[in-house]
Amino acid sequence: MKPYLYLSLMPESLVASHLAPAEFGAYLATGNQKRARGQALFFKLTDAYAEQFLKAKSLAPTLERPEGTSRRSDYLAVYRVLEQTPLEALESLHLTTHDGRVLDLKPGAFKVDPGPRFHLYQEFCPVTPRVVSELNPQEFAATITDTTKDVSMPAIVFAELKLNRLGDDPEAAGVDNLPYPNIEHLRDCLRELRSKPGKQTKTVIRYLHQDVLFRTLLGGFFVGKTGGGFLHFPMPSREDLESIYYPWWRSAQSSFVD
Incomplete structure (x- = not known):
């Protein structure tokens, strides 16, 4: 089983995992025993970049342990990860609430808003x-x-x-x-x-x-x-957050800290 490659922002690190984005976000936020609580932001990197990176580092393409078990997280780098990752490798951004709900964002066009001033x-x-x-x-x-x-x-x-x-x-x-x-x-x-x-x-x-x-x-x-x-x-x-993504949106508001 090939692993996913993630660029975590909190803290900055490059992590390989056999968990898909939704599962990985929940794991980061709540831990294996569901006793922890904490938000997470991370990018999923493209499969092509993940394969290329693992090969360049002479790492096994599956990253499975000798006994054949999967990995929840395997930290591959913790220094200057963002600057060394090409923009084209950033496939999606995932926002995770304190209780492990994940919102997936894809790159989109940017339009300049003529206002406000600040x-x-x-x-x-x-x-x-x-x-x-x-x-x-x-x-x-x-x-x-x-x-x-x-x-x-x-x-x-x-x-x-x-x-x-x-x-x-x-x-x-x-x-x-x-x-x-x-x-x-x-x-x-x-x-x-x-x-x-x-x-x-x-x-x-x-x-x-x-x-x-x-x-x-x-x-x-x-x-x-x-x-x-x-x-x-x-x-x-806002309309989509309150309908399509309501479970995440409700969690995002309840986890808010004043």
């Missing part, structure tokens, strides 16, 4: 700050992976989060439904962008320290690589 981005790999920016997702990815700049990364995975009315006006009222900690600090970061022409980004928090804000996702997830590489993994519509 964006809120949560980075997931290889670093995890949350930042506000005047750049749209494609521009943000290109800027972060531009090696001519003093600070850059060879690759990045991030998602856009909702700002609602703050996306146009840092002084906007009626934003109590935004579940982010310290809204006034978020306002201050947006004010700084507004008051300093030429400043494109501002860090809001330095690292992710709570569960993924699934219900605040806006548009989906993005992958950028040096040289202009860019992928968009769009989220389903």
Whole structure:
């Protein structure tokens, strides 16, 4: 039995497993004995890339143990995995809730939204700050992976989060439904962008320290690589989340941490 190859984002690692994506996500989230609880984000890599990778590493193509049993997880790399994985190998992205429900996202076309003025981005790999920016997702990815700049990364995975009315006006009222900690600090970061022409980004928090804000996702997830590489993994519509994907959506909201 040939294994699947996964690029996990939390933490960054390359993992081989005989479990299919839904089973692998449940295993990461709840563990073998169903006693653990934790979210997971991971890419399934293409079968062609998996076969090529295992062959290049002189690993058995089935990865079965000598006694013939399958493997739930076999960690093959834990360092600079994202930057070494070609974009064309990223077949699908899987979002796993704390109780092991998995939503599958496929790459899709990216369309620039003409508004709002400001964006809120949560980075997931290889670093995890949350930042506000005047750049749209494609521009943000290109800027972060531009090696001519003093600070850059060879690759990045991030998602856009909702700002609602703050996306146009840092002084906007009626934003109590935004579940982010310290809204006034978020306002201050947006004010700084507004008051300093030429400043494109501002860090809001330095690292992710709570569960993924699934219900605040806006548009989906993005992958950028040096040289202009860019992928968009769009989220389903709210209508589809509340119907087709309702079990995942209900779990995503119940696992939300304020």
